Amino acid sequence: MPPRRGHGPVMNDVARLAGVSHQTVSRVLNAHPGVLPETAARVRAAIAELGYRRNSSARALATHRSGLVGVLTTRPGHPDTARLLMGAERALRATGHTLLYTGTAPADLPAAAERLLGLAPEGCLALVPGQEDVLAALHHRPPTVVVHDDPRAPAHRLPSVGADHSGGARDLTRHLLGLGHRTVHHVADGSLGHAARTRGWRRALEEAGAPVPRPEHPDRTGAGAGRAAGLALAARRAGGEAVTAVLAADDRLALGLLRALEESGLRVPGQVSVAGFGDLPDAAHLTPALTTADGDPARVGEAAAGLLLRLLDGDVPDTGGPLLVPARARPRRSTGPPPRVDGPDGPARAHW
Secondary structure (H helix, E strand, O other): OOOOOOOOOOHHHHHHHHOOOHHHHHHHHOOOOOOOHHHHHHHHHHHHHHOOOOOHHHHHHHHOOOOEEEEEEOOOOOHHHHHHHHHHHHHHHOOOOEEEEEEOOHHHHHHHHHHHHOOOOOEEEEEOOOOHHHHHOOOOOOOEEEEEOOOOOOOOOOOEEEEOHHHHHHHHHHHHHHOOOOOOEEEOOOOOOHHHHHHHHHHHHHHHOOOOOOOEOOOOOOHHHHHHHHHHHHHHHHOOOOOOEEEEOOHHHHHHHHHHHHHOOOOOOOOOEEEOOOOOOOHHHOOOOOEEEEOOHHHHHHHHHHHHHHHHOOOOOOOOOOEEEOOEEEOOOOOOOOOEEEEOOEEEEOOO
16 A cells, blocks of 8 residues: 555555564664564565655654754864764764754853753763863753863763873874984974873873973964974074974974974974874875874764763763773874984984
8 A cells, every 4th residue: 555645654654565564664673683684675675665764753752762962062163073073973873863963152052052952862972172060060961971172080070082182192202202312392282182182292201201392382273383383493403402303282283383394494304303193184195294193083973972872771881081082193204213413433313
């Protein structure tokens, strides 16, 4: 029997065409393992023939689960936000969930959160740096996972996920020291995640007993700030300071740093090695290809979604603190050994 005129097909139409029960169609739609493969194939063929689409409202009434996951962020224009949401959406789509996105200014966060919760999401992902306490104080809040740029000792009690910025910077600094550099200089602008990267850089130097140079702190972010810091480091080198390796706190700073070193007549990596952080899509295609760390926001988004799904299933994992996603070092051609100098005993590595 064809669907009723003027109405889309319903589950009973699929059941009649496939010659199965309403419950069997439901089991196929929910990927229940107790359905014979040939029966599931008949149901899927009927779904395709009729153009059946699941009614999410009816499903919510039947299961008391909306299938919606709210996303609340105070940094909607940040490039990492889009990459993070792609990872989260990929993980949630596999379980039939749909994202509800809300971007807001920090001052409007309480009202935006209330509007989002009014749509009855099953759970929420929150990217609201420095304002997590606003969410923690909300009444009747569904399970919520916070995504942190610096997940060290959060002041709230919400489950949290973040990239291991400190560990990634520590690995990059160790890589440079392992190439023979006496120390590693650092450029950080104090923006999101950079404090943790600075801690990792400092920790690696202290563990190695290496000098800890004064970092460059430009008053803004981006490639322009990296260029300003690079010119300052070139001036310090010209004044006699041993600047042979630099870790920039993100790849955009590193882009400006490379430009400044070129303008100053310094070869990379022949005279100065440069590393960034973030592994931007074009980082491997620069000349030279940029050494960096992969603090991939998409993997963080997947991890946050996975943790939220566990919470929705009643599984409350004891992570012992924030869940950290490793930031993997990716050595490339912008880093190498320190420059050689000629001494009375022949060429040797410089250790100023």
